Amino acid sequence: MYRESQIIRNNTPDNYMVINVGPQHPSTHGVLHFVITLNGETVVKLEPHLGYIHRSIEKMCESLNYRQFVYVTSRMDYLSSHINNHACALCVEQGLQVEIPERAQVIRVLMDELTRLASHLLWWGSMAMDIGALTPFFHAFREREMITEIFEETCGARLTMNYICPGGVMADLHPDFQAKVKAFLKQLKEKLPEYHELVTGNIIFQNRTKGIGILSKKDAISFGVSGPTARASGVSCDVRKRYPYELYDKLEFKEVLEDGGDCWARYLVRMEEINQSVAIVEQLIDHIPEGDIQAKTKAVLKLPKGEFYSRVETARGDLGVYIVSEGGTTPYRIKFRSPGFSNLSAMETMCKGGKIGDFVAVMGSVDLVIPDIDR
Amino acid sequence: MFIVDYIKEVFGAIKSLGTGMRRTFWYFVHPKEIITEQYPENKENGQLILAERFRGEVVMPHDENNEHACTGCTACELACPNGTIKIVTKFDITPEGKKKKAIDQFVYRLEMCTMCNLCVEACPSDAIIMTNDFEHSVYDRNELTKILNKPGSKIRDGIE
Ligand code: SF4
Ligand code: SF4
Numbered sequence: 001m002y003r004e005s006q007i008i009r010n011n012t013p014d015n016y017m018v019i020n021v022g023p024q025h026p027s028t029h030g031v032l033h034f035v036i037t038l039n040g041e042t043v044v045k046l047e048p049h050l051g052y053i054h055r056s057i058e059k060m061c062e063s064l065n066y067r068q069f070v071y072v073t074s075r076m077d078y079l080s081s082h083i084n085n086h087a088c089a090l091c092v093e094q095g096l097q098v099e100i101p102e103r104a105q106v107i108r109v110l111m112d113e114l115t116r117l118a119s120h121l122l123w124w125g126s127m128a129m130d131i132g133a134l135t136p137f138f139h140a141f142r143e144r145e146m147i148t149e150i151f152e153e154t155c156g157a158r159l160t161m162n163y164i165c166p167g168g169v170m171a172d173l174h175p176d177f178q179a180k181v182k183a184f185l186k187q188l189k190e191k192l193p194e195y196h197e198l199v200t201g202n203i204i205f206q207n208r209t210k211g212i213g214i215l216s217k218k219d220a221i222s223f224g225v226s227g228p229t230a231r232a233s234g235v236s237c238d239v240r241k242r243y244p245y246e247l248y249d250k251l252e253f254k255e256v257l258e259d260g261g262d263c264w265a266r267y268l269v270r271m272e273e274i275n276q277s278v279a280i281v282e283q284l285i286d287h288i289p290e291g292d293i294q295a296k297t298k299a300v301l302k303l304p305k306g307e308f309y310s311r312v313e314t315a316r317g318d319l320g321v322y323i324v325s326e327g328g329t330t331p332y333r334i335k336f337r338s339p340g341f342s343n344l345s346a347m348e349t350m351c352k353g354g355k356i357g358d359f360v361a362v363m364g365s366v367d368l369v370i371p372d373i374d375r
Numbered sequence: 376m377f378i379v380d381y382i383k384e385v386f387g388a389i390k391s392l393g394t395g396m397r398r399t400f401w402y403f404v405h406p407k408e409i410i411t412e413q414y415p416e417n418k419e420n421g422q423l424i425l426a427e428r429f430r431g432e433v434v435m436p437h438d439e440n441n442e443h444a445c446t447g448c449t450a451c452e453l454a455c456p457n458g459t460i461k462i463v464t465k466f467d468i469t470p471e472g473k474k475k476k477a478i479d480q481f482v483y484r485l486e487m488c489t490m491c492n493l494c495v496e497a498c499p500s501d502a503i504i505m506t507n508d509f510e511h512s513v514y515d516r517n518e519l520t521k522i523l524n525k526p527g528s529k530i531r532d533g534i535e
Contacts, residue, residue, distance in 0.1 A: 064456050067454070067493065068454070068455075068456035068493065069456075071456060071489060071491040071493065072456070133395070135395070135398075135399060142410060145410070149426070152425075152426040152428075152429055153426040153427075153428060154428070155428070156426070156428040156429055156430040156490075156492060156505065157429075157430055157490060160489070160490075162491045162492060162493075170492060170496065171428065174426075174428070194398065197394060197398065198394070198395055198398055201391060201394065202391040202394070202395065203384065203387040203388045203390070203391045204388050204391065204392075205391075207384070207388075299450075299497070
């Protein structure tokens with residue numbers, strides 16, 4: 001790491017300046033380190049340095065059995081831990097060839113969408129905070145708190161749930177679940193206009209995001225960018241639509257697309273996705289079927305020899321779980337294709353030629369979660 | 376034309392600042408909308424309500440005769456992903472003179488526990504549960520290693 005910065009310093013003309021953003025920086029939302037080469041205030045080169053929060057999750061999973069490894073994945077993208085657990089559960093179920101009871105499927109989709117809402121709310125607050133507005137963060141946390149309370153009641157945890165497990169879900173819904181979710185939806189719908197009034201309509205916010213950090217459709221595809229970041233560049237890549245899993249093919253929702261490719265487009269995509277997630281939750285909340293919450297599985301799971309891959313749409317994009325099994329109780333190799341990593345790789349293209357101040361806006365709009373990038 | 380746009384923008388920005396300030400002021404005169412709670416004061420005034428399923432710590436419930444339901448089958452030890460639980464077993468002599476496997480010590484190392492609930496799921500006789508006690512700070516980390524079965528406790532009758 002030291003050596004790389006040395007190379008930049010030696011290769012740059014005298015008027016270039018190399019600065020370090022992070023690893024401890026309020027706007028990097030975690031331990032991400034950027035080495036930015038500047039010409040005056042213009043970004044010439046931007047290099048992310050990883051490794052500060054590497055926990056070798058993939059290697060760790062190789063020594064855990066198929067029930068145990070799911071809990072570690074809550075700690076990857078901690079803002080969509082349900083969805084990470086879901087991806088792992090899907091992959092194991094694919095190997096086991098078990099059919100999941102319908103109630104469990106509905107619960108899983110509900111939890112996924114609530115997680116997406118919580119994640120997008122948090123992103124909204126932190127993006128506004130990156131750009132300089134502090135108050136929206138507290139507004140977002142007020143609504144997000146209601147979701148974490150719902151999770152706490154049903155799953156027993158607020159952030160690292162480990163609730164979706166191979167075969168179904170771990171516990172049945174709390175009796176208050178439906179009422180609480182409805183109360184939350186009501187409040188969110190009441191407060192969303194306030195969100196738009198505070199941030200979306202704000203001229204300063206618009207000026208700082210419109211036309212900033214443009215990512216063209218071609219670049220988005222070639223960097224493998226996914227999720228709202230890619231959809232803001234006009235790439236249709238919603239896994240829920242294109243490779244439906246669980247119930248998503250039976251649900252009605254739109255894939256939100258914008259074609260600006262700038263921070264503003266990414267902002268709009270996420271704000272509209274909040275509405276779509278609300279629509280999905282509304283479709284399901286009154287129609288939770290009765291029945292089992294877990295399929296019958298053995299106490300010790302064994303996958304047949306082979307390779308299994310599952311993908312889901314997290315709040316940040318396309319998460320893939322790839323398991324190579326030798327037929328034992330632990331995976332031979334596990335690989336996670338995390339959305340944050342590919343999205344981060346496109347950062348240089350977005351920031352190059354822009355001002356250093358815009359870099360923070362770009363980073364906010366890409367919605368990076370560092371433990372997801374650096375597993 | 377540039378000047379006109381510029382001035383328009385400045386006034387637009389001032390207007391949106393005003394919009395934001397109006398929101399802030401609205402919350403200022405509606406203190407009921409503020410939902411911040413003060414910890415630890417909220418423990419006294421009853422605001423702190425934890426969900427009953429909240430996973431704070433693994434415990435082994437004992438009944439009034441100092442009996443628990445753990446058979447020492449080590450299913451929880453095997454289910455735990457990070458070696459938090461260690462079961463030490465011994466052999467009891469039953470009244471008929473037979474040897475019977477029983478639990479000697481249920482060692483639980485709180486500092487390694489990730490509250491994943493897998494041990495509780497795995498236990499066939501529901502001998503361990505999660506409680507919602509979350510205040511775990513101590514001065515010495517040795518205090519975090521706990522023996523969950525109480526001294527002198529024994530297994531409840533009728534549990535195999
Ligand atoms: S909750 Fe999880 S980490 Fe803690 S003792 Fe049980 S299985 Fe182990
Ligand atoms: S707590 Fe339950 S799983 Fe663990 S040894 Fe005792 S009976 Fe077995």
